């Protein structure tokens with residue numbers, strides 16, 4: 085099938101590359117000429133396992149092209165995927181300017197029948213707004229074109245995006261029930277047929293419910309995390325090991341094991357933004373989502389938990405102290421630093437007078453860029469970017485782990501002990517067992533482990 089993807093960010097690029105991998109003829113559009121030039125020279129703007137190979141293979145096969153040519157992009161696809169950013173507005177609601185601009189372009193240039201697919205995470209009612217804008221442009225151009233807008237939210241996780249796209253646990257598609265909506269449904273069914281061969285993974289519903297499903301999923305997951313973080317903080321006080329509790333409750337199939345990990349708080353481009361946007365939607369309808377407000381507040385506090393533990397140990401004044409930090413990206417297997425808990429920790433330590441040596445397996449370049457913005461030049465000078473995890477440890481008063489990269493899971497504890505000034509580890513992701521650390525003679529502070 086001929087497909088256009090508007091926006092080559094996280095979702096757009098992965099969607100485009102993976103749909104090409106299924107044999108479709110995919111045209112990816114972006115207004116960022118530098119990004120398109122990079123993609124056309126074989127580069128990839130983000131770190132995502134497996135993506136580079138999929139892009140290269142499909143470009144070579146002629147099934148995947150990148151361009152800034154709007155008219156050509158609209159002419160190309162029978163399906164027009166809108167996968168542009170929906171950053172938070174000043175009040176936290178989703179800013180739809182890029183989505184509506186994409187819709188306007190489609191309406192202006194289209195002919196015949198097109199299916200417009202909202203792939204971006206957008207609040208309930210956005211498809212209606214997209215329809216209005218497209219219809220206005222068609223009326224203005226006099227092309228007589230027809231269309232239907234469907235909602236097809238994306239559930240992929242950064243760091244596992246290609247895998248998630250190629251093996252979806254569900255495909256959610258919202259369409260309307262008129263003749264054009266049913267025509268759109270047929271095309272979507274054909275597009276996703278390869279995923280439904282063994283068993284049906286598609287959930288068909290109305291457009292608004294599909295839009296809402298995306299927010300409900302992220303809000304539910306964020307709620308589980310904040311709930312566990314809150315319990316972990318209590319566990320710290322009452323002599324309970326949250327890891328034992330996690331196993332104990334997760335084995336109940338009604339609860340399940342996933343997303344029950346207490347830690348240094350959730351980050352990334354999705355949970356913080358989507359929780360906020362759902363709260364704002366509720367407020368527009370005079371409803372107050374107490375739970376989500378609490379989820380957000382607990383997470384803001386949780387991002388400070390490592391800093392608080394360091395202060396409890398070393399005192400308020402950290403002047404002259406030096407700390408090693410492992411893990412900067414908001415989670416493993418990505419170089420994404422958006423809303424990363426490490427940023428909150430770094431600022432706290434440096435504002436209290438400490439210096440730091442940091443290491444992340446892939447986010448070092450991105451960290452330089454982001455931290456140069458977060459910190460003033462004198463503060464930025466207090467950050468040393470280490471060449472490897474062990475190199476970060478020398479002369480440090482303690483090691484603080486913020487992201488659970490696999491490379492940090494089985495380190496040489498004797499070397500850690502030998503290189504640190506004090507054998508103290510603050511583990512923001514509960515990678516190690518307190519007993520194991522005690523055996524190595526390392527003072528260990530986990531999250532919710534009563535140590």
Ligand code: UGA
Pocket residue numbers: 205238239240241242243302305309342343344345346347348349350351352353354355414415
């Ligand atoms: C999330 C959802 O998991 C995806 O399904 C969704 O498609 C995506 O948002 C999106 O809306 O685009 P992502 O933000 O890539 O994906 O990352 P997650 O793996 O969900 O992790 C989010 C944050 O929660 C990370 O900071 C992670 O460290 C934290 N987390 C996760 C915990 O603190 N505890 C857990 O048990 C799980």
